[in-house]
Each structure stands twice: as C-alpha cells, then as structure tokens.
Amino acid sequence: MTTADKTVLILALALIAALYAHSWAPAPAAESARVSSAGKPDLWLALGADREVVIEGVLGPTDLEIRDGRIRFRRAPCLGKHCIHSGWLASDGDFAACLPNAVAVQVVGKGTGFDAITF
Amino acid sequence: MSVEFEVTREDIRIAWLTALALGMYVLEMAFPSPLPGFKPGLANIVTVAALVCFGWATAAWIALLRVLAGSLLAGTFLSPGFALSLSGALASLMVLGLAVSVSRKALSEVGYSLLAALAHMGGQIGAAYCLFIPHAGLFKLLPVLMSAALVFGLLNGIIARSMTQVLLAK
Numbered sequence: 001m002t003t004a005d006k007t008v009l010i011l012a013l014a015l016i017a018a019l020y021a022h023s024w025a026p027a028p029a030a031e032s033a034r035v036s037s038a039g040k041p042d043l044w045l046a047l048g049a050d051r052e053v054v055i056e057g058v059l060g061p062t063d064l065e066i067r068d069g070r071i072r073f074r075r076a077p078c079l080g081k082h083c084i085h086s087g088w089l090a091s092d093g094d095f096a097a098c099l100p101n102a103v104a105v106q107v108v109g110k111g112t113g114f115d116a117i118t119f
Numbered sequence: 120m121s122v123e124f125e126v127t128r129e130d131i132r133i134a135w136l137t138a139l140a141l142g143m144y145v146l147e148m149a150f151p152s153p154l155p156g157f158k159p160g161l162a163n164i165v166t167v168a169a170l171v172c173f174g175w176a177t178a179a180w181i182a183l184l185r186v187l188a189g190s191l192l193a194g195t196f197l198s199p200g201f202a203l204s205l206s207g208a209l210a211s212l213m214v215l216g217l218a219v220s221v222s223r224k225a226l227s228e229v230g231y232s233l234l235a236a237l238a239h240m241g242g243q244i245g246a247a248y249c250l251f252i253p254h255a256g257l258f259k260l261l262p263v264l265m266s267a268a269l270v271f272g273l274l275n276g277i278i279a280r281s282m283t284q285v286l287l288a289k
Contacts, residue, residue: 001227001229001230002225002226002227002230003225004222004225004226004227004230005226005227005229005230005233005276008226008230008233008234009229009230009233009273012233012237012269012272013269015237015265016262016265016266016269019261019262019265020262023258023259023261023262024259024262
C-alpha cells in the first residue's frame with residue numbers, strides 16, 4: 001500500500017464512522033401526536049405540557065396521558081386493552097390504536113415518515 | 120453492401136477482460152447474500168486491474184459492458200436491479216476518473232479499489248433513494264453497507280494488485 005492508499009483508507013474509515021454516528025443517532029424526540037377517532041376530524045396534541053385528554057370513541061371515553069413528551073393510552077373501554085399495552089409512544093412515527101373504540105394515536109416529530117416499508 | 124468493422128487490439132483486449140469480469144460476476148451470483156446489497160463485487164477486480172494496466176477508458180468499457188451483458192445473463196436487463204447496478208458502475212467510474220487525474224499514480228490498486236467500492240455503494244444507495252425508496256430510513260443501511268464495501272474493496276484491491284503484477288511482468 002502506498003501512502004496515498006493509506007490516506008484513502010483512513011478517510012474511508014472516518015467517513016464510515018461519521019455515517020454510523022449520523023444514521024444511528026437516537027430518533028428525534030416527539031413534538032406532537034395526531035389522534036384519529038372515527039367520524040371526527042384529526043386532533044393534534046402538543047406533547048410539551050403534561051396532561052390527560054379524554055377522547056370520545058365508538059364504545060366510550062378513552063383516556064390519553066401525556067407526560068415528558070410522550071403519550072399513552074391510559075384507560076380504554078375495549079376488551080383486549082392492546083392499546084394500553086402498547087405503552088408509551090415517544091419517537092417520531094410511533095403508533096398505537098384501539099380498534100374496538102376506533103381511536104388511533106400517532107406521534108409526529110420533524111417529518112412524517114412511513115410506519116413500515118415493504119416491497 | 121457489407122459493412123466491415125476494423126477490430127483493433129484494444130477491442131480484443133476489452134472483450135477478453137469483459138469476459139473475465141462476466142465470469143467473476145456469474146460466479147458471484149452463486150454465493151448466497153446475507154442482505155440485499157451485500158456482494159463482494161469481484162468483477163471490480165478486473166475494472167481496477169484494467170485501469171492500472173491500460174487506463175481509464177478501457178476500464179470504463181469493461182465496467183459498462185459487464186453491467187449490460189451481466190444483466191442479460193442474469194435476466195435483469197432494465198429491471199430495478201439493473202438501474203442500481205448501472206448507477207453504481209457510473210459512480211465508481213466517475214470517482215476512478217477523478218482519482219486517476221488527481222492522484223497521478225500515487226494510488227495503487229488497493230486505493231483505487233477502495234474508492235471504486237465505496238463510490239459503487241454510494242451511487243447505488245443514491246439511485247435506490249431517488250428511484251425506488253424515497254425514505255430516509257434507507258440511509259440507516261448506509262453505514263453497514265459502506266463497511267462491507269470497505270472490506271470487500273480492500274480485499275479486491277489486494278487481488279487486483281497481484282493480478283496486475285502478473286500482467287505487467289509479461
């Protein structure tokens with residue numbers, strides 16, 4: 001290997017290290033959440049202030065809790081409680097839904113990404 | 120009326136080296152790939168060796184003919200895979216052209232191969248983003264694929280170096 005080769009190698013290693021640092025940094029913190037409820041326009045909730053919000057669904061009221069820039073289902077009138085078991089939604093793109101009650105919550109940060117890709 | 124083409128020594132050399140690159144390409148298709156995009160890129164050995172022995176134009180002919188004929192052999196002509204392959208080859212040829220004119224023989228096969236591998240991967244990911252998957256999530260793959268390109272680029276460069284030493288000794 002010549003000196004120029006070594007320079008290229010070192011630059012390449014630096015580039016890859018920078019790529020790892022840049023691409024695998026933690027996802028940006030959430031900024032707001034979009035709440036969809038059947039038959040109603042979407043509701044946007046800012047995640048800055050801690051509070052509880054009650055959403056009227058098909059079966060009854062669903063309680064959403066906002067704390068530390070995150071949001072979760074706290075109480076729901078459904079049987080399965082999958083929505084509650086989804087836990088805290090914190091990063092951009094995180095999504096949970098209560099299908100029986102027709103309430104869905106998605107966290108939206110700087111940009112709306114896809115929640116999944118398949119091809 | 121018959122049209123006659125004059126076949127030069129250069130043409131024959133390009134044809135032979137392209138055939139060699141194609142052989143390596145087909146051999147490589149037999150290897151299982153753990154992830155889409157993870158390929159050793161053995162055909163680039165020939166491109167780099169040709170670059171060092173015969174210059175950029177020969178290397179460009181070989182790389183582009185290899186992409187075209189390789190896609191016909193693999194049955195992927197004009198498919199998404201072909202578009203990625205072609206953009207990778209174009210990107211690596213551009214970088215090699217720059218490297219040749221800037222470095223003025225300071226680089227050896229190893230350096231060229233490394234640059235070509237990284238440019239190939241970069242060009243492919245760029246094309247994949249522009250043409251097929253315009254989502255930032257694609258770039259999460261970039262560091263992993265670039266690491267693979269670094270390793271394979273180094274190995275291919277070492278192989279190309281031993282190849283040119285045999286070629287130039289004759």
